[in-house]
Amino acid sequence: MIDLVTRREWGARAPRGSYGRLSSTRGVKVHYTGGHVSPDIVGDHARCVALVRSIQNHHMDGNGWIDVGYSMLVCPHRKVFEGRGPKHVPAANGSGLNSGHYAVLGMVGDTGLTEPPDDMLHGIVDAIEYLREKGGAGREVKGHRDGYSTTCPGDRLYRWVKAGARRPDVPEEKPVEVVVRDGVALWPGRVLELVDPMMRGEDVRAWQARLARRGWRIGVDGWYGSQSRTVCRSWQRAVGLPVTGKVDEATWESTWSWTKPSADEKD
Ligand SMILES: [Zn+2]
Numbered sequence: 001m002i003d004l005v006t007r008r009e010w011g012a013r014a015p016r017g018s019y020g021r022l023s024s025t026r027g028v029k030v031h032y033t034g035g036h037v038s039p040d041i042v043g044d045h046a047r048c049v050a051l052v053r054s055i056q057n058h059h060m061d062g063n064g065w066i067d068v069g070y071s072m073l074v075c076p077h078r079k080v081f082e083g084r085g086p087k088h089v090p091a092a093n094g095s096g097l098n099s100g101h102y103a104v105l106g107m108v109g110d111t112g113l114t115e116p117p118d119d120m121l122h123g124i125v126d127a128i129e130y131l132r133e134k135g136g137a138g139r140e141v142k143g144h145r146d147g148y149s150t151t152c153p154g155d156r157l158y159r160w161v162k163a164g165a166r167r168p169d170v171p172e173e174k175p176v177e178v179v180v181r182d183g184v185a186l187w188p189g190r191v192l193e194l195v196d197p198m199m200r201g202e203d204v205r206a207w208q209a210r211l212a213r214r215g216w217r218i219g220v221d222g223w224y225g226s227q228s229r230t231v232c233r234s235w236q237r238a239v240g241l242p243v244t245g246k247v248d249e250a251t252w253e254s255t256w257s258w259t260k261p262s263a264d265e266k267d
Pocket residue numbers: 030031032092144150152153
């Protein structure tokens with residue numbers, strides 16, 4: 001549930017012109033404030049509001065933009081400030097890159113507050129989901145530095161973006177135990193597939209580890225992401241099972257039992 005701070009609530013200045021319109025985008029780009037962000041904002045939300053206003057002033061008076069450049073701005077208190085909002089072209093991504101992605105800011109810098117608190121990460125995901133729902137944002141989540149020369153959104157936020165921009169501490173829906181007998185892991189009883197939110201668990205990890213030992217290029221992280229699906233499809237093709245990209249019982253068992261009659265199992 002998004003905790004939205006409307007422009008009226010944060011005392012935004014009116015835009016100086018009319019926004020370019022968007023009906024959809026490929027996704028969202030994540031930004032940071034850069035420079036120094038006072039850690040004091042964590043203890044005092046009024047300072048977050050002041051920071052948002054100063055960013056707007058800087059963008060309008062310093063950069064000469066018609067309004068704050070971001071679509072939405074997120075503070076450490078999981079509050080999402082309305083910037084230009086959905087359906088409007090942002091200005092923060094760099095020339096030529098603004099109609100492709102909305103722009104969401106996390107209020108961390110290079111010094112002072114550099115680690116995004118969990119509530120800020122939740123807020124960024126809240127903003128992304130809001131832009132998908134209200135603004136036709138696509139599935140992509142990227143950093144400002146993707147396709148543009150900048151340090152933004154900082155190493156810490158960028159790592160998080162590259163890792164899938166997931167909510168922090170997503171618990172496993174229910175812990176799955178993997179029973180191994182004579183070196184063979186028993187079918188855990190659920191089909192592994194790429195869904196949103198992503199499936200995660202020891203069964204995923206065990207299956208990935210088995211394929212990695214077989215020499216397949218696959219990350220062993222316990223998340224069933226697009227790489228796992230791709231490898232699953234190739235595996236199914238290699239062993240002659242229906243190519244579904246889903247690890248069902250037959251696929252699971254083949255991962256342990258299958259041996260190629262001739263030399264190399266990877267064709
Ligand atoms: Zn940026």
